[in-house]
Amino acid sequence: MTDRRPSASCLDGASRWSCFAELLLRLSAPLSTMVLARLLIPEAFGLAAAVAMVLSLIEIVQDAGFRTFLIQHPFRSQGELERATAVALTSTLVLSLLLCAVLLLAREILASWAGMENAAPALALAAMSLPFSACSGVMNARFRREFRFRLLFRVRAAEAFCPLFLSVPLALCWPSFWALVAGMLGRTLLRFFLLARLARRERMRGLHLSFDAALFSEMLGFSLWTSVEFFVIWLCGAAPLAIVGRMLDAHALGLYSTTVTTAAQIMATVSAAFLPVAFSAFSRVQDSTAELRDSLLLFQRRMAFFLFPLGTGVLLFSDMVVAFLLGPHWQEAVPFLGAYCAALTFVHSICHLSSEAIRAVGQPRRSAMLHGVYGVLHCGLVYWAASRSFSCLAWVSVLSCGLFCVIHAVCLYRLLGLTAGQMIVNMRFPLLSSLTMLGFGAWLRQGHDSLLWDAACALLCISVYLGLFALWRNSRQELGDLVRMFRGRKGEDGRCMKPNFGEDVSTPS
DSSP: OOOOOOOHHHHHHHHHHHHHHHHHHHHHHHHHHHHHHTTSOHHHHHHHHHHHHHHHHHHHHHHTTHHHHHHHOOOSSHHHHHHHHHHHHHHHHHHHHHHHHHHHHSHHHHHHHTTOGGGHHHHHHHHTTHHHHHHHHHHHHHHHHTTOHHHHHHHHHHHHHHHHHHHHHHHHHSOSTHHHHHHHHHHHHHHHHHHHHHHHHTTOOOOSOOOOHHHHHHHHHHHHHHHHHHHHHHHHHHHHHHHHHHHSOHHHHHHHHHHHHHHHHHHHHHHHHHHHHHHHHHHHTTTOHHHHHHHHHHHHHHHHHHHHHHHHHHHHTHHHHHHHHTOGGGGGGHHHHHHHHHHHHHIIIIIIHHHHHHHHTTOHHHHHHHHHHHHHHHHHHHHHHHTTOHHHHHHHHHHHHHHHHHHHHHHHHHHHOOOHHHHHHHTHHHHHHHHHHHHHHHHHTTTOOOHHHHHHHHHHHHHHHHHHHTSSHHHHHHHHHHHHHHHOOTTOOSOOOOOOOSSOOOSOO
């Protein structure tokens, strides 16, 4: 007795709406920031960032991995799924109330730890949003489990414009960091009310308070390791920054942290759109190694189609990207940003998909250990490189991405029998087209230094990349599949995935 496998049209529809939602968020965030940056002083953004940093760590603890369990676990019946939903909702709600009380009592200490004593009142207000965030997470997990990404797109679309319609008017009337905090809290509350309305309309069952000790114990075994994994991932990002800040000066720390964060945000434009769908798909085929391997290779090809030209484009036009995103005072970051984005193409197409597959088969402990091993090695390399120079630190950080890929490639071979050579062959068309685009773009930009010419070169490089895909039959078929994915099918209503507990369906419909 299993859940129904997702069909090809189901995966296409889910991927399309997830991509649309991510693109909308990526476009609206800079727009809101550009407007608010002209209304508020930098200190306001610093205080809001301190609040966001503390809340991000608390939300990792609050989740406790129960949302991931709801998506991943193969339930035997609809009643079991509803009981697990109720237990997850009760557990996360109780935990969020406890964290809310801790945050209220320790707000002064946490604000001081974050280096922003003035943020204590905002932390107290933000604590009130934790129960709403807990309930939203459970409802979101249920929709993701059933591949209802079209419904989630509506929620994400409303979230995307919430800061623009809430923070901006408040900043005009009251120019302080409270406008930014109101935007964060407004997004949380809006997400809760929209998800609650959709859940009621779709008659989602299991959204009530209930507790089952045996079921809670089963969920906790999986969920605790998932939380440990998320915390280790957070630590892998925070620890190198602490090392660089201790070994180098504030200028180098700002240069390093901003470049790494910017590169991650650029590449996450693609991966953040596909990974939620990939995890849901991997979870539904976790009992079949062959189907799981085929699903991973499918998502890897689709992500590589966008990731490789994006990373190559940033490498080619890193000076333009830095000037547009960061400004003229960040020229030292140009070579680092380009090389780091190019390295992240492999990290996102191999390591991130590997983590989702490992978690989908119910082995979050293995994923946490992998990230832990990499974190120790990476921090050691960062410490060694930072003791020499910033240039050494930049190149070691790029090479460290290769180490991360090797670790995950070994794990994928042990888990699925998938070799590094098979993955390279799977991504051969975007890889070869991107390498050709790199050589062509480098040749075009020789001896030219004008914005108009650079824009023309960028368009020509895109044309070359897409043109090369038309040379081979298999690549033309992949390109056609991607076009059909974004065009959609007539009459599709997003109800492509219904739980089917009454019969065993072993092949995709």
